[in-house]
Amino acid sequence: MGLVYVLLASGMNLIIAISGILFLAYGQFYMLGAYILWGLMVLLKVPYFIALCVATIVPAILGGVIYRLIFQRIQSMGRQFLNGIVAAIGLMLLLGQAALLAFGTSSRGVGSVFIGMLEVGGVRITFEKVVLIMLAVVVILGLHFILQKTQVGRAMRAVSFNPDVAALQGVNSNRTYLGAMVVGCGVAGFAGGAMAPVFAISPSMGGTITLLILLVVMLGGIGSMPGAILAGLVLGLTLSFGQYFIGTGLVQILLFAVIGCIVFFRPGGLLGQPTEELPV
Amino acid sequence: MGNLRKNYLSNRVNRRSGKVVGLGILALILILMPVLVPNTYYIHLLIMVGINSVLAMTFILLLRMGLITVATAAFWGIGAYTSTLLVVRLDLSFWLALPASTIITGIIAFITGFPLVRKGGISFVIETLAFAFIIALVFGTFDVFGGYTGIYNIPTPEPIRLPFLAPIEFISKTPYYYLMLFLVSLVAVVLSAFYAAWTGRAWRAIGLSPRLAESLGVNLFRYRLLAFVVTAAAAGLMGSFFAHYYGSIVPGTFGPFKSLYAQVYAILGGVGFAILGPIIGSLIMTIVPEVLRIAKEFEPVFTGLLVILLVMFLPDGLLGLSRRRPQPPAKSMARMASWIRGFLTDHSRSDQQ
Numbered sequence: 265m266g267l268v269y270v271l272l273a274s275g276m277n278l279i280i281a282i283s284g285i286l287f288l289a290y291g292q293f294y295m296l297g298a299y300i301l302w303g304l305m306v307l308l309k310v311p312y313f314i315a316l317c318v319a320t321i322v323p324a325i326l327g328g329v330i331y332r333l334i335f336q337r338i339q340s341m342g343r344q345f346l347n348g349i350v351a352a353i354g355l356m357l358l359l360g361q362a363a364l365l366a367f368g369t370s371s372r373g374v375g376s377v378f379i380g381m382l383e384v385g386g387v388r389i390t391f392e393k394v395v396l397i398m399l400a401v402v403v404i405l406g407l408h409f410i411l412q413k414t415q416v417g418r419a420m421r422a423v424s425f426n427p428d429v430a431a432l433q434g435v436n437s438n439r440t441y442l443g444a445m446v447v448g449c450g451v452a453g454f455a456g457g458a459m460a461p462v463f464a465i466s467p468s469m470g471g472t473i474t475l476l477i478l479l480v481v482m483l484g485g486i487g488s489m490p491g492a493i494l495a496g497l498v499l500g501l502t503l504s505f506g507q508y509f510i511g512t513g514l515v516q517i518l519l520f521a522v523i524g525c526i527v528f529f530r531p532g533g534l535l536g537q538p539t540e541e542l543p544v
Numbered sequence: 545m546g547n548l549r550k551n552y553l554s555n556r557v558n559r560r561s562g563k564v565v566g567l568g569i570l571a572l573i574l575i576l577m578p579v580l581v582p583n584t585y586y587i588h589l590l591i592m593v594g595i596n597s598v599l600a601m602t603f604i605l606l607l608r609m610g611l612i613t614v615a616t617a618a619f620w621g622i623g624a625y626t627s628t629l630l631v632v633r634l635d636l637s638f639w640l641a642l643p644a645s646t647i648i649t650g651i652i653a654f655i656t657g658f659p660l661v662r663k664g665g666i667s668f669v670i671e672t673l674a675f676a677f678i679i680a681l682v683f684g685t686f687d688v689f690g691g692y693t694g695i696y697n698i699p700t701p702e703p704i705r706l707p708f709l710a711p712i713e714f715i716s717k718t719p720y721y722y723l724m725l726f727l728v729s730l731v732a733v734v735l736s737a738f739y740a741a742w743t744g745r746a747w748r749a750i751g752l753s754p755r756l757a758e759s760l761g762v763n764l765f766r767y768r769l770l771a772f773v774v775t776a777a778a779a780g781l782m783g784s785f786f787a788h789y790y791g792s793i794v795p796g797t798f799g800p801f802k803s804l805y806a807q808v809y810a811i812l813g814g815v816g817f818a819i820l821g822p823i824i825g826s827l828i829m830t831i832v833p834e835v836l837r838i839a840k841e842f843e844p845v846f847t848g849l850l851v852i853l854l855v856m857f858l859p860d861g862l863l864g865l866s867r868r869r870p871q872p873p874a875k876s877m878a879r880m881a882s883w884i885r886g887f888l889t890d891h892s893r894s895d896q897q
Contacts, residue, residue: 288804334852341859343815346607350811351855353804358848365841475673475800482670513685517678524674528659531667 266500267400268459272473273480273492274407275451281487282424282444284345285335288352290477291470292359293323293449297456298465299367302374312461316399319457320450327449330355331442339441356474363467371466396458403454408489410447420444424487483523485533494534574725578718587717591789593823593830594724598731598782600810600822602775603803605735607815608751609768610664614803615672618679619776621798623649623783625689628698628793638701642784649780650773657772662765664754676800683795694794698787720789727785731778732819738774739818747771805829812854814861821863828862 272294279287297319304315334355338347411417422430423440431437480499484491499519506515526534573580578587599616606613627645630636636644660671683689701723703711712719738744746767749757758764787793813825832850836843858864 337856347855350808351852354848354851357844361844517681520674520677524671527667527670531663
């Protein structure tokens, strides 16, 4: 589960850092990815990897269309930060209920894809989780490569650093925002598709996780990819281990208190730059 | 010159008296509401509108200082739980528990505000988000607060006994409605007093530019803490009222999502209007889903769509309409057309401010 947090956090980090939209509908794309995988594999009997590709591409395209339809206009007007949040909440409602209507309230499961166990030094892991981990690592490395090495990534970093200056240098900031949105939503869809064989799928899975992811992103530091990875791992591991040792409620309270303390002493997150005031 | 001044003055007086008359009519309508609308369900909705609008007001107050809070509902919940525990465990009267829970919520906000308010910006958002999660979890985890199933059968307020009149019993919705009206106007009056006084000036200065305000001698931390405590106390007051009105409380009600909804109400109404904006916003957001209920399960889809469209085409909120010059329909159609064209072709607005 920790890796799902890492994947989602790096995708959301991309959206927040580059386009400045606090995209609260993000969890719904994760849910959408999971449902697409379920639909393709269970109903249409498509092989896993093709289904995973579709589950990545469709949310990505949807994210792009949504950016063009809604957020492009909001970004070009005043009060974009707040209005963006509100539009994202509206979108969250819309997509969540649409999924509820389309798929029903009952939770679904995709049967295991990879059968077998792997034994590493006395610890037994299902083969499935190994594949999931490998896939997640590949995607995160790919994201890192895009951001650091390609022209698009350089444009993205420039826009997130200062949109006005980037625009002066000839970067089309709007297209860059669009790119961030497409890639971010694609990662969400991928995360949904990747975890679908391991965990249960339900229309409500996109709700609370969004706020958790937001917390992870901010804990890691907005705009810091390593920070998102670190914070995602910390949160995921603490939640899954703590549930065994201390109990669900207490461990969560402790975890959030610790997050509060960390942010108090490091206002920019673990590996980020502190930002003093919000563009309200 | 003198003529001009006279014109200006009379204009001002006219506007002022217009405002008074408008407020009077509004008050009359609100007071007569239970008579005009005999349906108890609608009265219930109006009571919820009142509670939500206070939450949205507190959101706007903090927003004006550059603080985006996600802990509104947490303080609302603290007020509700304090009041419930005071009444259920200590057998206090509701009329004592109401101010007591307001004060206790304020004190809790004062203590938590010390670390929370010290930094603005994103870190305030995260800390309040973490705080909101913690509060909802604390209510759910510990047995004192009744666990995740919540507390039921919260006693109703004791009847008010006035001389020469029959005692006012809290059985039907109508007395609750009037109590809500009283509390909301109390909060509105107190908040506008804060806005009008020197505190309001300092808050506005901080909202314009925190650094500049600080360099001019405004104590950033102290004023932010004051605002934090005031908003928390207002939320706690409504929480106490909500607990005794609703009769049962569960931790899920007070999660961070409620704060996000308060934010939606505030922004849809118009952030520029500290008191009226939240009321209008929460009214719209309560009535529209009710009207759309004919569409059954499709209701949240339409509500979400409405929220998106409102934010897209009215970025200053609904009340922002009153400030802007009304645009001729042809022109707004042209704007819509240009927006659609912008979606279809990609000569996009890259030159944004």
